[in-house]
Amino acid sequence: MPVAELDLATDMHNRLVTFDIGHPEYEALLEPQSAFWTLVEKGRSARLSSDTDFLGRVAESRPAFSAELEHLRFGLTPSAVYFNPTERCNLNCTYCYLPERMRRGGNHMSRERLFEALETLLGFFRTQMPPDSQPQLIFHGSEPMLNRENVFAAIDRFKDDYIFGIQTNGTLLDDDAIEFITSRGISLGLSLDGPTPEVTDRTRHTFNGRGIHNRVLESMEKLRGYQNYSVITTVTTQNLQHLNEMVELFHSMEVPTCMLNQVRCTLPGGLEVRPDDATFSRAYLKALERTHELYRESGRKLVVANFANIILAVVAPTARRLMCDISPCGGGRCFFAVDAKGDLFPCSEFIGLPSFRGGNLFDGDLETSFETEAFKSVTTRKIEEIGECGTCPVRHFCGAPCPAEAHELNGVMESKGAFCDFYKDQVRYVMRLIADGRESDFLWDGWDKGMPMVFQMEMD
Ligand code: SF4
Ligand code: SF4
Secondary structure: OOHHHHHHOOOOOOOOEEEOOOOOOEEEEEEOOOOEEEEEEOOOHHHHHOOHHHHHHHHHHHHHHHHHHHHHHHHOOOOEEEEOOEOOOOEOOOOOOOOHHHHHHOOEOOHHHHHHHHHHHHHHHHHHOOOOOOOEEEEOOOOHHHHHHHHHHHHHHOOOOOEEEEEOOOOOOOHHHHHHHHHOOOEEEEEOOOOOHHHHHHHOEEOOOOEOHHHHHHHHHHOOOOOOEEEEEEEOOOOHHHHHHHHHHHHHOOOOEEEEEEOOOOOHHHHHOOOOHHHHHHHHHHHHHHHHHHHHHHOOOOEEHHHHHHHHHHHOHHHOOEOOOOOOOOEOOOEEEEOOOOEEEOOHHHOOOHHHOOOEHHHOOHHHHOOOHHHHHHHOOOHHHOHHHHHOOOHHHHOOOOHHHHHHHHOOOOOOOOOHHHHHHHHHHHHHHHHOOOHHHHOOOOOOOOOOOOOEOOOO
């Protein structure tokens, strides 16, 4: 039985546990409760665990570690919103978490309503954030570019009030749209699932089954050189064997940042293409190594943001940029979501689940939505109260994501993450990189130089 598994049963409050990271020379000694960790030569953990000098130093640093973690988990206030300006989408991706009836025949938000919504949100953020900081507003899907005229009008109207982002499927970005977005420095996220049309079309296509791969590549070509953009690949059984080719394609097209996100199984379509953890880990870690080779060959990084976030969770928790891998996750506390009717949800992942509606923005429910059962069930989901996760050595680097997925898969939120073994493998790999002094090669240059925390989710 691996050392880590042995120690799962003996993890007590403030107890140091040995964690086998699969490195030839090092293992980790972790204090799961505070997320303190150190690497030690193999076989020395037991001796160090009873070394009074070492234990004294751990005890000294514990309050600082614990306070940082406590703040990150319970002390943050809302500073971002995911905003759906339309219910419609021009694509019918097999794993989409939004119901098809909504994407096919839903409504656009009018310009008047959109402006009213952004004004109301701004008033709320002013009560939550210091006066010199701007909230983030990410236009999100369905497909926000279907309501482009109103979205662009809102961006210009509120340009001094928000930091804007757009998450799009990338099929509707003509030259004018790209000029608008890049000239204003707007953060842009695209989606592409395969290195070839054949692979992309397996999961991402129009309602008529038409492929969109080349259209997205055209947009990426036009964005070459723009630093404020990223491409999300949703990893499924349909593209798992092509992750190396994906990162090679992204690197060749000078994509600055990508994400290789595991498919969310919140709706049945996701579950049907869910990869198993072991196969996923192997392909994912191979692709990460490929990004490292490409960096070594070219001097240019392709940062895999969802993995970089796990590195940050281990080496600098407050520098995290994504808020899925922590418990409670960021949904309903750091950010929330507004759909095209103005309905409020803890996160976009819940938009297709009516029981998680926390009220309506236009009915004046914004403040009270945070106190509703819909929001509270997410914001009070604590890892300590989730069975096996409560004693897991890597619990504060994983967070057991995602509550929406757990609820739909298991009927209760208090169940472990859908990709549990994959998370453990990621943490082991991070610690191996640290042991070999390679972790910075996988992070953004200057990641430690006062970068603001931005709340993005691991989703498209
Ligand atoms: S889901 Fe995450 S926290 Fe829970 S047991 Fe698995 S790795 Fe640990
Ligand atoms: S996607 Fe899931 S884990 Fe991530 S913030 Fe939303 S609800 Fe939380």
